[in-house]
Amino acid sequence: MLVFLGSASGAANISIQLDGGEFRVTGWTATAEPSEGWTSVFSVYAGAGNVQPMLGTYKVLDHVLTFHPRFPITAGVHYHAVFQASGTPVEASFDGPPIPTNALTRVERIYPSTNILPSNALRFYIYFSAPMSRGEAWPHIHLIDADTNRPVEIPFLELDQELWDQNNQRLTVLFDPGRIKRGLVPTNTIGPAIVEGKNYKLIIDREWHDARGVNLVEGFEKPFRGGPSDRAIPDPAKWRLTPPKAGTADPLIIKFPKSMDYVLLQRMIGIFDTRGEISGKIVVDRNETEWRFTPQEAWKPGSYRITADNTLEDISGNHLDRPFDVDIFETVTKHIVSNTTSIPFVVH
């Protein structure tokens, strides 16, 4: 059977090469594929122990048998290739590129920026300087009661499907809504995660791996104090506007009486003139109580409006038209259904 497969000019001359991401048998002339498939004569293994051969496809070009792995050659993997057409097997080992070890990635910032968080704060956003690994978040995020130096018991909604942005650089960490809301069982049995007047530390471990598999440069600590809970809607009537002057590209400034959600502020407020939405740059500042919009072109005199999505939230998840934990059966029929809130202003 094996004689049909090919011929060797002598086992000593058969060798296996890894070249261009493919494993190649040289010194042996491949002809017809055996009935059990090429894998019966040539397999490449990744990892130790009793494992199946790697997935991939075979091709024969100019009588040279080549294995093309289904996935690219990977850092840190030890490959073991075995060829046996007849006689003594020919084996070869290869290593993927070395795993990087130089720490480069940091926690850049955490929102809310304020160091007094309402006891019903809904979430943190953790921003990293480079993409991170999925599936490792929960062991590396800790909420510590700084007064007792003890961890707060499962304060966060530990979803296996971690809430990353598209690039794995921003993780959304939700406090467990069951602990925030009034009346639900967890609040009554283990209490809210944050208590007014107490001191806390949000701690990020250095041992969390970035997408290259390397630890962070250093850990990160965000100290904060528990404030009163906030169950009031963020009322746009209380926003203070500083309209810019015509002919300038000065920013339009909106000041909020309380901190708003950083991520939603990037995309839930728009500036419109009579023709439509105008282009510009948004900056969020002062513990997310200030939103500044610098237009691409100088302001023209005339009427404008600020339009905010009603799903814009403060840091406790209260929407513009609905607190986070409204008793919906009582109030849902009362509010006017509208998706946005408009605030007019004039540029002189």
Add this chain to the structure above:
Amino acid sequence: MRHLLAKSLGVTCLSAALAFSAGIPGATTGKVQLKSAGALAFGNDGVLFIGDSLGGSVVAVDTRDTKASAKASSIDIKGINEKAAALLGTTPDQILINDVKVNPISKNVYLSVSRGKGPDAIPVILRVDAAGKLSEFSLDSVPFTSASLADAPASEAGGRGGDPRNDAITEIAFVNGNVLIAGLSNQEFASDLRSIPFPFKGEIAGAGIKMYHGSHGRYETQSPIRTFVSYTIGNHQYILAAYTCTPLVKIPVSELKPGAKVEGTTIAELGAGNRPLDLIAYKKDNHDFLLLANSNRGVMKLDAANLEQYQPILAHTEATGVPYTTLAELKGVKHLTSLDDAHALMLFDNGDLRAMPLP
């Protein structure tokens, strides 16, 4: 201004060839372009639903894996994470097994896997046969359809920044011809349960369903469903849903309609400090049970006889309602799914995948 609330559920058929598929009328055959592979569920006729959180869609694939097998009860694979890593040419620490489900016809096991953990991770579906052999279930040329869960397309006028909202799909189930999808957003708070008729067709707008606990002053619950199972009580179809810390809630499927405000009834409180992981229903010696795997409270066996008799839990309470026992012999169960009439399949935290007799 784009309507950030507006969600569209669109049907996409990404390839041209119309194929006959017993399980998916009107499916096209081609390459399924997944961005991620998470929650899995089987429908009828070997149709596999794959939750793609990053792609914002649920894909229905005809596996054509419909050769009936009564049993696959001998599965006992040590370190399937290591075996999967070797098959995929990487190291075990670069493998995430996101979900495990059994094809109820063939009893083959399907795993949704991430090869890699970074933003360039590659989603893969692996299949394990009764002999314990792993193979890739290739998505290169299969009959499929998909339903998009993404936001309305972003037309960011005004140069507004920010990346699009992403919905993580936490659980999928196929119930009475509908695909039920529990999910959670990484931006504005939205935890919802959607019900999409299958086969997917047309544009389905605003199919989000708000869920409310019936108990505790009728507050809207924002708490997301962690796991759920479909269940018939009397002549009515329900889903039994488990939440963090750990209420078990029954929700009538007939009320799951787009835009509906559905009131669930809490029938058990299974203890604080706990995340429910997976829930299955089964029958043994003509008696109904539920099996619930938990993060901190082990695997619970609940007596599911006469679930209609439990009164809504209205008072604040530690643990009450449907009686249960915690199975001391089952430790470290990360995933739990039905295998056959006498076995459940369990993935343990040490990487072992094992068929276990139903308790």
